Amino acid sequence: MTGTASQAATGGPLLEATGIHRHFALPRTSLFGSRGVRTALGGVDLSLDEGASVGVVGESGSGKSTLMRILLGLDRASSGEVRYRGRPIVPGKPRDLRWFRREAQIVLQDPLSSLDPRMTIASIIREPLVCLGVPEDHDARVVEVLEAVGLDPAWRTRYPYEFSGGQQQRIAIARAIAPRPDLLVGDEPVSALDVSVRVQILDLLQRLADEERFSLILVSHDLGVVHYLCDDVIVLRDGLVVERGRTADVFAAPQHPYTRALLRAVPQLPV
Amino acid sequence: MSDGAGPLLAVDALTVELGGRKVVDDVSFAVDRGERLGIIGESGSGKTISALSIVGLAPEAATITGSIRFDGEEVLGRDDRRMSDLRGDRIAMVFQDPRTALNPVMRVGRQISEPLRLHRGLDRKAAAAAAVELCARVGLPDPDRIVRAYPHQLSGGQRQRVGIAMAMSCRPALLIADEPTTALDVTVQADVMGLLQQLVIEEGTALILITHDIALVSGVVSHIVVMRNGRIVERGAALDVARDPHHEYTQQLLEAARTTSWHGSSTNGDRP
Numbered sequence: 406m407t408g409t410a411s412q413a414a415t416g417g418p419l420l421e422a423t424g425i426h427r428h429f430a431l432p433r434t435s436l437f438g439s440r441g442v443r444t445a446l447g448g449v450d451l452s453l454d455e456g457a458s459v460g461v462v463g464e465s466g467s468g469k470s471t472l473m474r475i476l477l478g479l480d481r482a483s484s485g486e487v488r489y490r491g492r493p494i495v496p497g498k499p500r501d502l503r504w505f506r507r508e509a510q511i512v513l514q515d516p517l518s519s520l521d522p523r524m525t526i527a528s529i530i531r532e533p534l535v536c537l538g539v540p541e542d543h544d545a546r547v548v549e550v551l552e553a554v555g556l557d558p559a560w561r562t563r564y565p566y567e568f569s570g571g572q573q574q575r576i577a578i579a580r581a582i583a584p585r586p587d588l589l590v591g592d593e594p595v596s597a598l599d600v601s602v603r604v605q606i607l608d609l610l611q612r613l614a615d616e617e618r619f620s621l622i623l624v625s626h627d628l629g630v631v632h633y634l635c636d637d638v639i640v641l642r643d644g645l646v647v648e649r650g651r652t653a654d655v656f657a658a659p660q661h662p663y664t665r666a667l668l669r670a671v672p673q674l675p676v
Numbered sequence: 677m678s679d680g681a682g683p684l685l686a687v688d689a690l691t692v693e694l695g696g697r698k699v700v701d702d703v704s705f706a707v708d709r710g711e712r713l714g715i716i717g718e719s720g721s722g723k724t725i726s727a728l729s730i731v732g733l734a735p736e737a738a739t740i741t742g743s744i745r746f747d748g749e750e751v752l753g754r755d756d757r758r759m760s761d762l763r764g765d766r767i768a769m770v771f772q773d774p775r776t777a778l779n780p781v782m783r784v785g786r787q788i789s790e791p792l793r794l795h796r797g798l799d800r801k802a803a804a805a806a807a808v809e810l811c812a813r814v815g816l817p818d819p820d821r822i823v824r825a826y827p828h829q830l831s832g833g834q835r836q837r838v839g840i841a842m843a844m845s846c847r848p849a850l851l852i853a854d855e856p857t858t859a860l861d862v863t864v865q866a867d868v869m870g871l872l873q874q875l876v877i878e879e880g881t882a883l884i885l886i887t888h889d890i891a892l893v894s895g896v897v898s899h900i901v902v903m904r905n906g907r908i909v910e911r912g913a914a915l916d917v918a919r920d921p922h923h924e925y926t927q928q929l930l931e932a933a934r935t936t937s938w939h940g941s942s943t944n945g946d947r948p
Contacts, residue, residue: 627936628862666863675915
C-alpha cells in the first residue's frame, strides 16, 4: 500500500476541490466584438474523504467531464483549487504530477478504445507500473490484479479484441488498480456495457474498493449506477451543483426541482 | 394490397447466417395493425439484424431464410428497387444515433421531406410546407426557422425529433425504432419516448421498439419478445413478462435492471 502517504494524511479529506470555475473562450464571431465566454463550471466544491465514494450526476453539458478532468489535473481551473492530501493538483510538466498518477487512476467508458489493440493484456496492465516506476515485481502484480478482477491470469498473453465488453472493462479496471491507487475515478464505467454485465462490474468495483481500499469518484448520467455504488452524490447542472447529500437521502427526498425531474425521467419497471 | 385481414407483419422462421454463424435462429413473431411490440435483447442477441432484415438492409453477406410477410406479401428476396419503394413509405425506421442517421450537409427540412418527394412526388414548395408542418408536429421549436438548419446546429434530442419526423412523414403502417433514445440524456429520453408513443397512437402506426432496456419498453408496448443469442427465449404481454418472467434469462435481465433501480427500496416521495 502507499502506506507512508496514507499515514501522512491527518484526518482531512483525501481530495478537496473548492470554488472550481472553468471558462472556455468561444470562437470570435465578429472582428471587433469581444469573444464570448462559456462557463463550463461556475464554482463547484467537492470533498471526498478517505474510503468514501461520491457520484457526480449530470446530463450532457452539465460540466461533469470538465470537473473530472480538473480533479485529475488534466485541465486547469480558471479559478479555484484542487488539493489531494493537502497538496495542490495543478497541471504542469508531466513529471510534476507523477506522484499523483500513482495515487489516482481512471476507468473510462469504452474499454475497447481505452485499451491498445496491439498490446497484450499483460503489457497493458504492466504499463502504468513501468511508467510510474512502481517498485515491486510487475509480473506478479499483473497476475494478482487479473485474479482480483476475476480473469484467468493465463489469458495475459492475449489481446483485447479476444475478450467480451465486460471482460475488457475488467482489464481496464485491472490496469487502473495495478499501481495501488488510493483514488479511482470512473467516467461512465458501465454505460457501454450490457445490462446483465453492468451489475457484475459494479459489484466488482464495490468489492475492489473494499479490498484494495481506494476511494471512488463515479461520474455518470445513470442515476441507478450512482445509487448502487456511491455514499454521496452531487447533481450538476449547467456547471453548478444544484443538490448534494447522502445518496439515500437525495434519492428518497430530492429537494431541487431539477433533481426531481431527473429522477422522474428514469423509466421504471412496473411493480 | 391492404385488405386489413391477417397481421400487418408476419415473420416466420427467420434465420440469418453471417460468416457461418446463425445470428438469428428460427425467429417468428407477428405485429398487427397499430400494435406495439418490443424486442428486447443485449448485444449479439440478433435484435437489430432481425429488424434490418425486415426492411431489406441486412448485410449483403448474410444468408436469410424463412419468411417475412408485410401486408400479406413476401418481402424476403425482393429486389432492392422494390424494397426501397416500401422503405420510408410503408415501413420506416428510427435509428439509435441521430448524428449518423442524418445527412450532415443537407438542411433539416429537406431531409424530412425527402421521403415525401420520393414516394409521393411532392414538388419543392409542397415538400417545404410539409417539412414545416412535420417539424411542428414533433415539437421542434420555431419550425419555420429550424427547417433551414443543418443537423450539427441542433441538440441531440432535436436531431432525434428530426429523425422521427422523417420516419413519420409518409405516415408509414409500421415504424421500427432501434434504440431510439439510447444516445440521449434521461430527461430528453423521456420526452422523445413520449412523442414517439403519442405519434404512433394518433396515426395508428404499428411499432417495433428494439431496446436493451426492459423498463423503458414496458410502459410503451403491449407485447414483448426477449431475444438471446439469435433466438426468442420468451414472449408475452409486456406487463406479464415484466412482472412474472418465466425464462431464466429474462429473470436475470429484470434482476439486473432492478438492482440499479432505487424505487424498490425507497419511499418514492418525490412524485408530486
